Every structure is written in C-alpha cells, then in structure tokens.
Amino acid sequence: MTDKPPGGTGRWSISRRRFITGTGSILGAAALAGRPIGAQAKTALAAGPIANGAHVPVLIIGTGYGGSVAALRLAQAGVDVNMIEMGMAWDTPGSDGKIFCTTTAPDQRSYWLRTKTKAPLNYFLGFPIDRNISRYTGILDAEEFSGITVYQGRGVGGGSLVNGGMAVTPKRENFGTVLPSVNPDEMYTTYYPRANAGLGVGTIDPAWFDTTDCYQFARVGRKHAQRSGFPFVFVPDVYDWNYMKQEAAGTATKSALAGEILYGNNYGKKSLQKTYIAQAKATGRVTISPLHRVTRVAPAAGGGYTVVIEQLNTTGDVTATKTVTSDRVFFAAGSVGTSKLLVKLKATGALPNLNGEIGKGWGDNGNVMCGRANHLWDPTGSLQSTIPCAGIDNWAAGGAFAEVAPLPTGIETFASFYLSITKNPNRAQFSWNAATSTVDLNWQTAWKQPSIDMAKTIFDKINSKEGTIYRTDLFGVYKIWGDHLTYHPLGGAVLNKATDNYGRLTAYPGLYVIDGSLIPGNTSVNPFVTITALAERNIEKIITTDL
Incomplete structure (x- = not known):
C-alpha cells in the first residue's frame, strides 16, 4: 500500500x-x-x-x-x-425570523436567480399563481431544457433541502433494472441499511395517521386506492415524526403543517445539514x-x-x-x-x-403529476402536512408507483393530488453546444407519454370506480397532466x-x-x-x- x-x-x-x-x-x-x-x-x-x-x-x-x-x-x-x-x-434567518419561506408565500428565497416564481403546480382554479420576486440565489432551481424543467435544490445539502423526504428503498426484485452492474446482496445487506441509518429514516405511526387531521388527504387516497384493488403502502421518510405530532398538538412551531417543504423546511425535516x-x-x-x-x-x-x-x-x-x-x-x-x-x-x-x-x-425517473376532483363527501382537508407518507403501488402490473401527495393550499379543495414514478424507457443525452457555449439536453415532451399511460393504469380505474374526473386547472388551461417537469433527474x-x-x-x-x-x-x-x-x-x- x-x-x-x-x-x-x-x-x-x-x-x-x-x-x-x-x-x-x-x-x-x-x-x-x-x-x-x-x-x-x-x-x-x-x-x-x-x-x-x-x-x-x-x-x-x-x-x-x-x-x-x-x-x-x-x-x-x-x-x-x-x-x-x-x-x-x-444558516441565517431572514427578516421574518425563518431561514426558509413557505410554499404558499414564496419570496426571493424561493428560486435560484429568477425574477418570477416557476411553481411545479403553477395554476389553481384555472388561474396562474406564479408571482414576481427579487433575483436572488434562492433554494430551488427550475432549470429549463428543451422539453422539460428540472427542479433541483441549491444550497448546502442539495436536493435534501427541497424534496418531500420520501426515503424509499426499491423492491429487491426491481433492483436489477436500477443498477444492473451492482451486486444486490451487498446493497440490501450492507449499504441500504447504512444509508437509511445515516439519513435518519422512519415511518409514520399508522394509528396516528388514522386520526390526525393533517393526513385526511392521504386517507382519502387510501380509500380510493383500495376500493379499486390497488395496494396502498406507507412510505418511510426523513421527517421527525415525533416533531410533527407536536406540531399537530400545538406544542411545537409548525413546519410541515405550515406549508414548508418546496422552498425548505425550518424545523422537522432531517435534511443532510442535520x-x-x-x-x-x-x-x-x-x-x-x-x-x-x-x-x-x-x-x-x-x-x-x-x-x-x-x-x-x-x-x-x-x-x-x-x-x-x-x-x-x-x-x-x-x-x-x-x-x-x-x-x-x-x-x-x-x-x-x-x-x-x-x-x-439521462432519465426523469418517469415523473408525471395529476390531480383528481373528488365528490363533496370526500373532503381532503384544509390542513395538509407537506410530507407525503404513502403511495399506490402498481409497478408490477402497470409500471407506476404514485405518491399520494399533499396540496397544502390552506383551503378545502376536494382534490386528490399525485406524483407518479413510472417505468418510462426514454433516455436523453447532454451535448455541448459550441455556438452558445452551453450544454443542451435533447429530451422531448412527447417522451412523457409512456409515463402518462402508466399513471393512467391507476387513475383511470379509480375515476371509473369513484365516478370522479381529472382536475384540469393545475398545470395550465384545460391541461390534465403535469408532463413538463421532473424532480428526480x-x-x-x-x-x-x-x-x-x-x-x-x-x-x-x-x-x-x-x-x-x-x-x-x-x-x-x-x-x-x-x-x-x-x-x-x-x-x-x-x-x-x-x-
């Protein structure tokens, strides 16, 4: 040596x-x-x-x-x-005493060198919701390429600052397609456990989930999934679940229950900084x-x-x-x-x-988003935790795993919202553009169609069973699918x-x-x-x- x-x-x-x-x-x-x-x-x-x-x-x-x-x-x-x-x-609080701003009130801290926000869900009730902000080295970068916007964290801690914290280990039977040259035995016996320990991964208390107001939206998602025959699974996360219980009880400063996630979370989330x-x-x-x-x-x-x-x-x-x-x-x-x-x-x-x-x-992890309009007897709650804790698993049959995602607007929306991860086969390539001295990505929006088709194996069936429809007011005018982005490059x-x-x-x-x-x-x-x-x-x- x-x-x-x-x-x-x-x-x-x-x-x-x-x-x-x-x-x-x-x-x-x-x-x-x-x-x-x-x-x-x-x-x-x-x-x-x-x-x-x-x-x-x-x-x-x-x-x-x-x-x-x-x-x-x-x-x-x-x-x-x-x-x-x-x-x-x-690591320094702003004028409001908080390091990070909320999802519903973005300011200059929200975006990387933009003068207008570019929210993943950029319409509500059919109206655009992006707002003007001061140019600043904010926490979320919405980097635009031909055909796709890639959301990335900017700051010490990278993507851990801005993601939902869903800490999911792939099913072992799927690992061969994820990293085909890596020995799964060593990953599942040594390195996945080491990673989960280092990240501080935990799972929500199912009994608390069943009773707390802030996960009414996820319980509606569970009911609809199970009524259509889909497995509903709790998903581990890096949020401090005891802290969230204190938020709900009113004994700790609200964080996940105050709309904090997309632009950082001030208290309960165990980002890499912690x-x-x-x-x-x-x-x-x-x-x-x-x-x-x-x-x-x-x-x-x-x-x-x-x-x-x-x-x-x-x-x-x-x-x-x-x-x-x-x-x-x-x-x-x-x-x-x-x-x-x-x-x-x-x-x-x-x-x-x-x-x-x-x-x-290069791929987008098959990301595609959609919302469903529920009936009046299925309210999803005005108080919604920003931390997703469960998903619908149709990977084996339909090539899709769907997070039951929050829509933390502070009002009752009667809407179920989902981020799907799908088995999209399309791959793009980065290349040097000598004329502009920049790097291009050749992704095409049409390449999202397999993701839409795979997500529809879940949501078409749920809509048919429940007599519900897709929301058309969240991603544009009469646009159903959020097929313009990825959170998972x-x-x-x-x-x-x-x-x-x-x-x-x-x-x-x-x-x-x-x-x-x-x-x-x-x-x-x-x-x-x-x-x-x-x-x-x-x-x-x-x-x-x-x-």
Missing part, C-alpha cells in the same frame, strides 16, 4: 495506522454513529471559503447526497476535504465553500488537478475567480450539474479522454459505462463521480436512498483500494 494517490502528488498524508483505524471504523458501527475516526480528530481546517492558490487533498463538487457521504467517510478515514457548493449555506453534513463537519476535517461554482477541472502539470472556481454573490454575479489544485476530485453536483460539467470538460479539451458515454443515459454519467463500476473516471486517476448521474434514468421509487447507498458502497471501495 502506498500513501501516494495515482496521478496525484502524494498529498493524502495518511499513515498506515490511521488508514487501518479509519477504514475499520467505516466498516463498523462506530462510523454509522458518526464518531470521528483515528486516535484524535484533527483541528478544524481554516475557516472561510477556499483560498485562491490552495492545494488540497480532496475537493468535492457539490454537497448533495453523494458528496455528503463521500465527505463524511473520507474525513472519518483521516482525509481533509473541501466541498464546493454553488448555492447558499442556508445528518451526514453535520457529522462530516464535526470531524474537523471538512470545510464547505458556499456560493462557489466550479467551471473547469484539468490535469495539473505536477500531478493532481487544477480546478477553476467562480465565487458568486447573492444576485449571481461573479465576484472572484480562484484557481486551486487538488489531488483528487469528486463530481457530486447532481445528475444535471455533474453531467453538464463533464460534457463541457470533454468537449472543450480540459478532459478530452473522458469516454463516449459521458452525457448519455438521474443519469448522464452512468455507472460501469461512463465510469468503472465504482464511479472512477478511469482515463483520469483521481477523478470520481459519486451522485445520481451514475444511475441510468430510473430507480422505480424516489431515488435519494439509492443515491446514498450507492455512494456508501463506492466510497468504501475507493478508500480501501485507492488510498
């Missing part, structure tokens, strides 16, 4: 004793408990953002699920880590530079990699450009961010030897194709991909537990073989 990384400059600086101690802890319960590894935790790295001219052992681009896992495990193994995050830290990132920072070996954007990665003359980084202000202006070197670089900017950056680096000659699979295999640097079977970019020793871009377009359920588990698998292998 050598302390010098291949293609690097020997800056890992890990003794044999520390390596053995650290790796052993990662494999054991101590790491899962988040304790620092080694005899002594190193004193904290220099405070503040990364400095121009710095030379660091590891640089991680992004602070979402994959990047946070890598940062924690590397730090526990004794490696100093610098994380680069394009979004804000989200789990993996908190543990990583506690090691004293991890520093995070918010409002920094990586624009270039290329081999350095003396080994390792030269990384060019732009520092931003809160209106999106570049205030400084920094050049640093790193022995190893992990791409963890999310499916879209990582794919765009790698495609750009290959096309512009910074990393020309990346293979031809870069940018391919996946692929673009597919495992064992664009990379090796552990995320290494083999043409460039010391470069790795460790996020949702590794997963080829579909997970059959909400993807973040699979992204986390795969990152746990890959980083363990990288630590034990590459250090």
Whole structure:
C-alpha cells in the first residue's frame, strides 16, 4: 500500500495506522454513529471559503447526497476535504425570523436567480399563481431544457433541502433494472441499511395517521386506492415524526403543517445539514465553500488537478475567480450539474479522454403529476402536512408507483393530488453546444407519454370506480397532466459505462463521480436512498483500494 494517490502528488498524508483505524471504523458501527475516526480528530481546517492558490487533498463538487457521504467517510478515514457548493449555506434567518419561506408565500428565497416564481403546480382554479420576486440565489432551481424543467435544490445539502423526504428503498426484485452492474446482496445487506441509518429514516405511526387531521388527504387516497384493488403502502421518510405530532398538538412551531417543504423546511425535516453534513463537519476535517461554482477541472502539470472556481454573490454575479489544485476530485453536483460539467470538460479539451458515454443515459425517473376532483363527501382537508407518507403501488402490473401527495393550499379543495414514478424507457443525452457555449439536453415532451399511460393504469380505474374526473386547472388551461417537469433527474454519467463500476473516471486517476448521474434514468421509487447507498458502497471501495 502506498500513501501516494495515482496521478496525484502524494498529498493524502495518511499513515498506515490511521488508514487501518479509519477504514475499520467505516466498516463498523462506530462510523454509522458518526464518531470521528483515528486516535484524535484533527483541528478544524481554516475557516472561510477556499483560498485562491490552495492545494488540497480532496475537493468535492457539490454537497448533495453523494458528496455528503463521500465527505463524511473520507474525513472519518483521516482525509481533509473541501466541498464546493454553488448555492447558499442556508444558516441565517431572514427578516421574518425563518431561514426558509413557505410554499404558499414564496419570496426571493424561493428560486435560484429568477425574477418570477416557476411553481411545479403553477395554476389553481384555472388561474396562474406564479408571482414576481427579487433575483436572488434562492433554494430551488427550475432549470429549463428543451422539453422539460428540472427542479433541483441549491444550497448546502442539495436536493435534501427541497424534496418531500420520501426515503424509499426499491423492491429487491426491481433492483436489477436500477443498477444492473451492482451486486444486490451487498446493497440490501450492507449499504441500504447504512444509508437509511445515516439519513435518519422512519415511518409514520399508522394509528396516528388514522386520526390526525393533517393526513385526511392521504386517507382519502387510501380509500380510493383500495376500493379499486390497488395496494396502498406507507412510505418511510426523513421527517421527525415525533416533531410533527407536536406540531399537530400545538406544542411545537409548525413546519410541515405550515406549508414548508418546496422552498425548505425550518424545523422537522432531517435534511443532510442535520445528518451526514453535520457529522462530516464535526470531524474537523471538512470545510464547505458556499456560493462557489466550479467551471473547469484539468490535469495539473505536477500531478493532481487544477480546478477553476467562480465565487458568486447573492444576485449571481461573479465576484472572484480562484484557481486551486487538488489531488483528487469528486463530481457530486447532481445528475444535471455533474453531467453538464463533464460534457463541457470533454468537449472543450480540459478532459478530452473522458469516454463516449459521458452525457448519455439521462432519465426523469418517469415523473408525471395529476390531480383528481373528488365528490363533496370526500373532503381532503384544509390542513395538509407537506410530507407525503404513502403511495399506490402498481409497478408490477402497470409500471407506476404514485405518491399520494399533499396540496397544502390552506383551503378545502376536494382534490386528490399525485406524483407518479413510472417505468418510462426514454433516455436523453447532454451535448455541448459550441455556438452558445452551453450544454443542451435533447429530451422531448412527447417522451412523457409512456409515463402518462402508466399513471393512467391507476387513475383511470379509480375515476371509473369513484365516478370522479381529472382536475384540469393545475398545470395550465384545460391541461390534465403535469408532463413538463421532473424532480428526480438521474443519469448522464452512468455507472460501469461512463465510469468503472465504482464511479472512477478511469482515463483520469483521481477523478470520481459519486451522485445520481451514475444511475441510468430510473430507480422505480424516489431515488435519494439509492443515491446514498450507492455512494456508501463506492466510497468504501475507493478508500480501501485507492488510498
């Protein structure tokens, strides 16, 4: 074993004793408990953002699920880590005393560098509901490509800041199509359990679910699903369910019951800030530079990699450009961010030897949304928790799994709302547009039709049974299906194709991909537990073989 990384400059600086101690802890319960590894935790790295001219052992681009896992495990193994995050830290309250704004009253904190909101559900009762806001580095990015809008979290914690927290492990019988080159035994015996423990996953108390006002909407969804013969399943989540009970009882500040989710959740949700990132920072070996954007990665003359980084202000202006070197670089900017950056680096000659699979295999996890108009005897409740807790499973027969989603408007809507994940086979490709110096995605809206057809295997039957109809006022004028978006971007640097079977970019020793871009377009359920588990698998292998 050598302390010098291949293609690097020997800056890992890990003794044999520390390596053995650290790796052993990662494999054991101590790491899962988040304790620092080694005899002594190193004193904290220099405070503040990364400095121009710095030379660091590891640089991680992004602070979402994959990047946070890598940062924690590397730090526990004794490696100093610098994380680069394009979004804000989200640790300072606004003028209202809250860090995040609500879904129903979005302000400048809501969107990434927009002057008007772009809500996924952008009509209500047939009227547009988007509003003007100040341009700001807000928490939700509605990134528009040809044919699709991709919603992504912007800030320390990535997508964990803005998703519904539904922490679903795929059924084992479906795993072969999710990650065909990965051994399911190791995932289901080791890495899925490790991910669920690290994320703080739990399930709603069924007895409380049956009685609380805030899940009337989901109980209506259960009744309709079961009356049509569909399995209704409770889904794990990373919300603190005891805290939500206190919200409902009036003994804690309302959060999920105050319309907080799409633009962040102030109290009860266990985002990465409270789990993996908190543990990583506690090691004293991890520093995070918010409002920094990586624009270039290329081999350095003396080994390792030269990384060019732009520092931003809160209106999106570049205030400084920094050049640093790193022995190893992990791409963890999310499916879209990582794919765009790698495609750009290959096309512009910074990393020309990346293979031809870069940018391919991108999918939307089959996302499609719809609403149903219920009868007056099926009210869904004016108070609705923003945290979904259940779904309708018709994957085997119809290729669809549908979240029973909230519609937290604060008024009775008599509507059932759903986000479906479907077995959509269509895959898109990112490509470099030299004329505009941007990266394009060739998704076509028509490719959503299989998702609509699969979702209809559930909702056509329910509507027929209940004598109900689809809502036509939520996504436009007389438009039934929300087929214009995805919350679950996946692929673009597919495992064992664009990379090796552990995320290494083999043409460039010391470069790795460790996020949702590794997963080829579909997970059959909400993807973040699979992204986390795969990152746990890959980083363990990288630590034990590459250090």
